[in-house]
Amino acid sequence: MKKIFNFSPGPAILPHQVLLKAQNELINWNNLNFSVMEISHRSKYFINLVEEFENNLRILMNIPNTYKILFFQGGARTQFSAIPMNLLNYNQKADYVNIGYWSYKAMEEAKKYCKPNIIHVRKIINNILYIKPINEWVLDNKSIYVHYCSNETIEGIAINEDPNLKNTIVVADLSSTILTKKINIANYGIIYASTQKNVGPSGLTIVIIRDDLIIKNSYRKELPSVLNYKIISDNNSMYNTPPTFSLYLSSLVVKWLKKKGGIKYISKVNQKKAKLLYSTIDNSKIYINNISIKNRSLTNIVFKINKKNIENIFLQEAEKQGLYFLKGHSVIGGIRASIYNAMPLEGVQALIKFMNNFEKKYT
Numbered sequence: 001m002k003k004i005f006n007f008s009p010g011p012a013i014l015p016h017q018v019l020l021k022a023q024n025e026l027i028n029w030n031n032l033n034f035s036v037m038e039i040s041h042r043s044k045y046f047i048n049l050v051e052e053f054e055n056n057l058r059i060l061m062n063i064p065n066t067y068k069i070l071f072f073q074g075g076a077r078t079q080f081s082a083i084p085m086n087l088l089n090y091n092q093k094a095d096y097v098n099i100g101y102w103s104y105k106a107m108e109e110a111k112k113y114c115k116p117n118i119i120h121v122r123k124i125i126n127n128i129l130y131i132k133p134i135n136e137w138v139l140d141n142k143s144i145y146v147h148y149c150s151n152e153t154i155e156g157i158a159i160n161e162d163p164n165l166k167n168t169i170v171v172a173d174l175s176s177t178i179l180t181k182k183i184n185i186a187n188y189g190i191i192y193a194s195t196q197k198n199v200g201p202s203g204l205t206i207v208i209i210r211d212d213l214i215i216k217n218s219y220r221k222e223l224p225s226v227l228n229y230k231i232i233s234d235n236n237s238m239y240n241t242p243p244t245f246s247l248y249l250s251s252l253v254v255k256w257l258k259k260k261g262g263i264k265y266i267s268k269v270n271q272k273k274a275k276l277l278y279s280t281i282d283n284s285k286i287y288i289n290n291i292s293i294k295n296r297s298l299t300n301i302v303f304k305i306n307k308k309n310i311e312n313i314f315l316q317e318a319e320k321q322g323l324y325f326l327k328g329h330s331v332i333g334g335i336r337a338s339i340y341n342a343m344p345l346e347g348v349q350a351l352i353k354f355m356n357n358f359e360k361k362y363t
């Protein structure tokens with residue numbers, strides 16, 4: 001069989017070894033003779049699984065014990081509502097940094113609960129997009145928190161520095177950043193991520209929250225219990241039935257990553273993959289990425305082809321070579337290669353080889 005590489009932006013590629021293990025365990029997990037999907041989330045077997053998962057996340061991400069890890073359903077978008085509902089009283093406000101699509105969507109959702117103060121940080125100089133460094137953001141001192149997205153999965157724009165902001169609470173959407181590189185957790189109040197980009201299948205959302213932000217009487221009486229950080233925390237994320245299979249598969253991915261050498265190892269591989277791909281783009285005459293080097297995404301590499309009506313041919317020929325799901329998001333078009341942790345270096349090398357041949361053929 002020809003080697004296939006899956007560049008899907010999410011749900012995305014999972015480590016092959018993890019899928020093999022899951023396949024192997026599907027009808028007989030933990031020597032129980034049934035699957036992990038068929039047991040109670042309150043059984044000791046499942047509670048052990050979740051505890052181990054949490055523990056491994058703590059070790060991998062170096063999460064201080066002044067932070068709790070909570071699990072939710074509903075994806076990252078549900079946190080767009082949960083965050084203002086949990087953190088803001090009726091007349092309080094928050095800063096929303098506009099970096100790209102997902103930052104903007106979070107701000108739009110927050111409008112239902114507060115008057116978000118939009119922070120503009122994008123600037124284009126000589127056709128290159130720059131994001132203002134965090135220490136130049138002009139925040140409102142009356143805002144309770146500042147929200148941003150560290151990696152704009154659709155546009156391939158990233159803020160690669162950790163925030164260093166005093167006097168505010170930093171809330172960050174790390175859906176496509178989590179576990180790809182080192183994060184200094186102590187610089188954040190809340191980090192959240194849905195799992196389907198880089199941790200596991202869809203259905204699970206991880207929220208890493210500083211203890212003091214779990215507020216005893218959350219502000220809004222209409223806040224649904226399933227989104228109430230205090231209730232979810234008091235119930236160890238088992239207030240209602242969690243997505244057990246997603247938790248199981250994510251726990252396998254985290255174990256896989258730990259065995260490989262953790263964040264230190266994977267971030268080196270990720271750097272290498274991204275660097276190879278960006279230099280292919282920058283050294284070519286037909287591929288263009290006009291995001292400043294500092295703000296380029298580690299995991300979602302976007303580019304356009306500067307010839308008319310050729311992107312569809314590129315996508316069709318790529319697929320014939322076993323390179324799948326390279327189509328850019330419909331809001332920006334072009335090409336996007338998502339190269340999360342599970343994408344091997346080999347996949348990126350195959351894509352580069354294809355890109356070089358394609359360029360020769362069409363110029």
Ligand SMILES: *Cc1c(COP(=O)(O)O)cnc(C)c1O
Pocket residue numbers: 010074075076077078102149151152153173174175176194197
């Ligand atoms: C995919 C994505 C989302 C949306 O996640 P859902 O789980 O579909 O709600 C939000 N933010 C970022 C950065 C994403 O990549």
